[in-house]
Amino acid sequence: MRNVVLFMHISLDGFAAGPNGELDWITYDEELEKYAEGIVATVGSPLYGRVTYQMMESYWPTVLDDPSPSKHALEHAQWIQEVPKVVFSKTLETVEWQNTTLIKDNLAEEIAKLKQQPGKDLVIFGSPGLAQTLIELDLIDEYRLTLNPVILGQGMPIFKDAEVRSDLTLVDAKTLASGVVALHYKTKRDQGE
Numbered sequence: 001m002r003n004v005v006l007f008m009h010i011s012l013d014g015f016a017a018g019p020n021g022e023l024d025w026i027t028y029d030e031e032l033e034k035y036a037e038g039i040v041a042t043v044g045s046p047l048y049g050r051v052t053y054q055m056m057e058s059y060w061p062t063v064l065d066d067p068s069p070s071k072h073a074l075e076h077a078q079w080i081q082e083v084p085k086v087v088f089s090k091t092l093e094t095v096e097w098q099n100t101t102l103i104k105d106n107l108a109e110e111i112a113k114l115k116q117q118p119g120k121d122l123v124i125f126g127s128p129g130l131a132q133t134l135i136e137l138d139l140i141d142e143y144r145l146t147l148n149p150v151i152l153g154q155g156m157p158i159f160k161d162a163e164v165r166s167d168l169t170l171v172d173a174k175t176l177a178s179g180v181v182a183l184h185y186k187t188k189r190d191q192g193e
Helices: 030-040 050-063 071-082 107-116 128-136
Strands: 004-011 015-017 043-049 085-088 100-103 121-125 142-148 168-175 181-187
Touching: 004 030, 004 128, 015 128, 030 071, 030 142, 043 050, 043 128, 050 071, 050 085, 050 128, 107 121, 107 128, 121 128
Parallel strands: 004 121, 004 142, 043 085, 043 121, 085 100
Antiparallel strands: 004 015, 142 181, 168 181
């Protein structure tokens, strides 16, 4: 069975983005890029909320037409173009990006179906709104969080008003040279505890 994994960059005070959606506070460097590549290698399907999906859809296909993309950008653009993607949205009517499935309702039921399919994990990239919903429904199996050395004070919280308690087991913690701490947790229910 595939796992639902949340991969998100967060601030020390638990925000996934600044108050206007800005991400300029993420300490992204070559070491974090390598860490992210390791997570991408575990992905069978990326999961997106509408906002993140539209951001990705408008950016990554353009990299393929860029005359001089970085090696990492080109490899990621090729991967994301081919991988089966899933977007969760009540407002989108259709999706145009190749290999994308739109799910409009019955979230828990649809996630259960996706988990039963063969393949690698289902990984939520960003998408704080989708992440909050899946946290509330207790559907996250693993958390891959990169804790950035910044306090934003305000922004888009990842654990906003969470009413569901989730006990976690630390799988790994790695401190990067930039001060980012890469955290990997599994929910205890997945370990039979």
